[in-house]
Amino acid sequence: xxxxxxxxxxxxxxxxxADELKAALRKMxxxxxFEEGAEESYTRGLIHGxxxxxxxxEASAVGACMPLTDHDKITSTHRxxxxxxxxxADVEKMFAEFFGxxxxxxxxxxxxxxxxxxxxxxxxxxxxxxxDIPIAVGSALAAKRxxxxxxxxxxxxxxxxxxxxxxxxxxxxxxWKLPVVFVCENNKYGMSTSTxxxxxxxxxxxxxxxxxxxxxSVDGNDFSAVAEAVDTAVARARAGEGPSLxxxxxxxxxxxxxxxxxxxxxxxxxxxxxxxxxIKRMAEMLLAHKILSADAVAELEAEADREIAAxxxxxxxxxxxxxxxxxxxxxxxxxA
Amino acid sequence: xxxxAPTAEVEGELRELSYAEAIREALDIALGEDxxxxxMGEDIGVYGGAFQVTGDLVHKYGEERVIDTPISELGGAxxxxxxxxxxxxxxxxxxxxxxxxxxMEQIVNQAAKVRFMLGGAVSVPLVMxxxxxxxxGAAAQHSQSLEAWLGxxxxxxxxxxxxxxxxxxxxxxxxxxxxxVMIFEHKLLYKMKGEVPAGRYTxxxxxxxxxxxxxxxxxxxxSIMVHKALAAAEELAKDGIDVEVVDLRTVRPMDRDTxxxxxxxxxxxxxxxxxxxxLGVGAEVSAMVAESDAFDYLDAPIVRLGGAECPIPYNxxxxxxxxPQVPDILRAARQLVKAEV
Ligand SMILES: Cc1ncc(C[n+]2csc(CCOP(=O)(O)OP(=O)(O)O)c2C)c(N)n1
Ligand SMILES: [Mg+2]
Numbered sequence: 001x002x003x004x005x006x007x008x009x010x011x012x013x014x015x016x017x018a019d020e021l022k023a024a025l026r027k028m029x030x031x032x033x034f035e036e037g038a039e040e041s042y043t044r045g046l047i048h049g050x051x052x053x054x055x056x057x058e059a060s061a062v063g064a065c066m067p068l069t070d071h072d073k074i075t076s077t078h079r080x081x082x083x084x085x086x087x088x089a090d091v092e093k094m095f096a097e098f099f100g101x102x103x104x105x106x107x108x109x110x111x112x113x114x115x116x117x118x119x120x121x122x123x124x125x126x127x128x129x130x131x132d133i134p135i136a137v138g139s140a141l142a143a144k145r146x147x148x149x150x151x152x153x154x155x156x157x158x159x160x161x162x163x164x165x166x167x168x169x170x171x172x173x174x175x176w177k178l179p180v181v182f183v184c185e186n187n188k189y190g191m192s193t194s195t196x197x198x199x200x201x202x203x204x205x206x207x208x209x210x211x212x213x214x215x216x217s218v219d220g221n222d223f224s225a226v227a228e229a230v231d232t233a234v235a236r237a238r239a240g241e242g243p244s245l246x247x248x249x250x251x252x253x254x255x256x257x258x259x260x261x262x263x264x265x266x267x268x269x270x271x272x273x274x275x276x277x278x279i280k281r282m283a284e285m286l287l288a289h290k291i292l293s294a295d296a297v298a299e300l301e302a303e304a305d306r307e308i309a310a311x312x313x314x315x316x317x318x319x320x321x322x323x324x325x326x327x328x329x330x331x332x333x334x335x336a
Numbered sequence: 337x338x339x340x341a342p343t344a345e346v347e348g349e350l351r352e353l354s355y356a357e358a359i360r361e362a363l364d365i366a367l368g369e370d371x372x373x374x375x376m377g378e379d380i381g382v383y384g385g386a387f388q389v390t391g392d393l394v395h396k397y398g399e400e401r402v403i404d405t406p407i408s409e410l411g412g413a414x415x416x417x418x419x420x421x422x423x424x425x426x427x428x429x430x431x432x433x434x435x436x437x438x439x440m441e442q443i444v445n446q447a448a449k450v451r452f453m454l455g456g457a458v459s460v461p462l463v464m465x466x467x468x469x470x471x472x473g474a475a476a477q478h479s480q481s482l483e484a485w486l487g488x489x490x491x492x493x494x495x496x497x498x499x500x501x502x503x504x505x506x507x508x509x510x511x512x513x514x515x516x517v518m519i520f521e522h523k524l525l526y527k528m529k530g531e532v533p534a535g536r537y538t539x540x541x542x543x544x545x546x547x548x549x550x551x552x553x554x555x556x557x558x559s560i561m562v563h564k565a566l567a568a569a570e571e572l573a574k575d576g577i578d579v580e581v582v583d584l585r586t587v588r589p590m591d592r593d594t595x596x597x598x599x600x601x602x603x604x605x606x607x608x609x610x611x612x613x614x615l616g617v618g619a620e621v622s623a624m625v626a627e628s629d630a631f632d633y634l635d636a637p638i639v640r641l642g643g644a645e646c647p648i649p650y651n652x653x654x655x656x657x658x659x660p661q662v663p664d665i666l667r668a669a670r671q672l673v674k675a676e677v
Contacts, residue, residue, distance in 0.1 A: 048473035048650070048651075048652045048655075049472060049473025049474050049475065049650065050472075050473070050474065097650075100650055100651035100652060100653075100654075101651075106650070108649070108650060108651040108654070109475075109476075109649045109650055109651065109654070110475055110476070110650055111473065111474075111475045111650030111651075113474070113475055113477070113478075114475060114476070114477075114650070126477075127434075127474075127475065127476070127477035127478055128434075128435070128438070128477055129407050130407070131477075159406070159407040160407065162406035162407050162408045163407055163408060163409075163410075163438070164408070164410050164411065164438075190378075190406070190407050191378065191379045191383065191386075191407075192379045192381070192382055192383035192404070193378070193379060193404050193406065193407075197404065198404075198406035198407070199406065259386075260383075261383075263382050263383060263384075264382050264383060320651065320653065321649075321651050321653075321654055323653060323654065323657050326644055326646060326649070326654055326657050326658060327644060327645055327646040330645065330646045330647070
């Protein structure tokens with residue numbers, strides 16, 4: 001913490017340098033603009049299939065990745081663009097994947113729902129709700145056995161906490177004291193089903209008690225609160241003390257996917273959450289603590305706009321996969 | 337003769353309905369006629385189902401009978417098995433057939449076996465619906481055709497309706513069946529329209545339909561491939577090749593008589609199915625012919641066209657290349673007609 005920082009300032013202000021905070025805000029803008037760009041590309045018919053946007057949840061993704069290095073791992077979900085950018089992905093390669101290009105992160109084989117950036121420690125988005133939770137535990141088991149020191153942050157939604165995989169995986173992680181942090185992004189709905197209708201506990205963090213691990217619920221639209229909770233959990237994991245569960249309470253502004261008619265929630269509820277815009281809150285915090293000027297914030301946003309526009313153009317120009325390569329990578333090709 | 341009409345004696349007035357509407361009509365009839373019927377699945381209530389099959393049924397029958405489950409496929413499927421054993425008639429919707437993988441324990445180890453294991457003391461009158469197939473750009477975990485997995489399990493019946501009329505009739509037949517019936521619905525068919533009789537009727541399980549009569553070549557196809565086979569048959573007719581198209585409709589138990597009779601007539605067999613070719617539905621059809629007297633009628637080796645030996649890719653061109661298309665059927669059919677044993 002620099003000397004000039006007020007001891008009562010939020011965790012993020014005390015913990016991170018101005019450059020780190022600026023980079024975090026830049027990533028939040030990049031996620032927002034990436035998804036707006038993806039949405040527009042979809043409308044223009046450039047994207048095949050569907051997509052799940054995380055607009056409104058940017059503080060959760062970026063805050064949770066703050067304590068991580070490139071050496072640490074994350075596992076992600078169908079709503080994973082934010083996690084991917086937060087872990088340092090290149091937006092041009094993400095767009096290339098969206099456009100089904102050979103130059104995309106998955107060579108055009110995976111699309112929006114499977115984007116991964118293994119080099120940066122992102123083991124991938126998952127199309128199966130809860131599918132990534134045991135995988136994260138496996139990643140942590142490998143880190144422990146191999147002594148790599150890596151921590152795995154496992155992202156999943158409120159809906160996923162009702163899959164058997166969640167319960168089995170948390171139990172093993174606790175019994176084996178593995179270096180994994182479970183980050184449940186509770187955006188109040190699994191598709192159309194509210195947590196009130198699907199989940200027996202009031203707060204998903206309560207479920208940590210069943211597996212004797214710390215459980216903490218935080219305001220997922222507050223960058224600093226998310227970063228602080230995950231920082232504590234990552235420190236515990238690095239110290240060999242085992243897993244934690246962090247519930248990050250947030251909201252998705254858009255429908256579940258492209259085919260959602262929003263019949264299960266009200267316009268008022270959506271508007272109420274749009275007022276809690278996590279990016280605006282982050283920018284206001286940085287302004288209040290004189291980390292950035294209003295002009296500098298506006299410039300960050302404009303830069304993100306330019307970066308996304310350039311990424312879309314460059315990604316579109318990439319080559320399509322070769323038809324003859326249809327079955328490549330089903331198995332590992334062994335050298336003759 | 338309208339080859340797409342249901343084969344059972346059906347009285348109801350014919351209307352144009354989509355495949356999804358026809359299924360909804362069957363669900364509506366089922367809920368309306370029998371209090372024991374319940375629907376279970378993810379987002380089948382106010383959302384109307386991921387493919388809008390259940391639609392507004394929750395408003396008509398209430399949340400006690402049109403039940404949104406949490407995202408818990410294994411548990412939800414198991415609850416439907418237990419409820420079926422104890423007096424209810426559940427119709428369980430998987431949001432995508434791929435998620436059957438999460439529920440295989442309850443489907444394969446429980447639903448399929450409990451009657452047998454208990455020496456016939458119980459039955460499991462359960463219907464499960466599986467939106468299946470590729471073509472939507474949803475990639476490897478949301479595009480599979482897994483009917484052969486379930487078709488491998490004694491105790492289950494597995495059907496694949498290809499028309500709106502059959503989607504309704506097979507669902508009602510499944511409901512009347514005392515044993516678990518698995519219905520694979522192709523997602524690209526949901527919007528397809530066809531004539532559907534009004535009122536209650538059933539399409540028999542285990543009976544294939546001859547959709548087009550011909551003398552030169554038999555194509556045995558399932559689900560959406562029936563439509564591709566019919567389109568190919570029209571093309572081939574222009575070259576003087578007269579194709580018979582058999583819509584298998586039921587994967588288990590398979591309609592041996594209809595398939596063998598067709599092969600005896602034409603002397604040539606092409607199987608077309610979307611599931612992965614190896615160990616798929618066409619392998620069983622081929623073996624059935626090879627093991628029978630119909631084998632002696634073959635004038636050329638049997639040919640199978642199935643899904644490529646890979647997961648379904650995202651890129652739209654690769655996705656198309658991963659499953660049989662009309663030009664593939666044309667090519668295979670032309671070669672087959674030229675070939676001699
Ligand atoms: C095993 C499985 N079941 C169902 C689905 C369909 N599905 C995709 S996302 C989703 C909702 C997930 O809710 P949640 O975990 O809260 O994540 P969110 O979408 O809210 O980010 C559902 C039902 C799926 N992909 N996988
Ligand atoms: Mg959710």
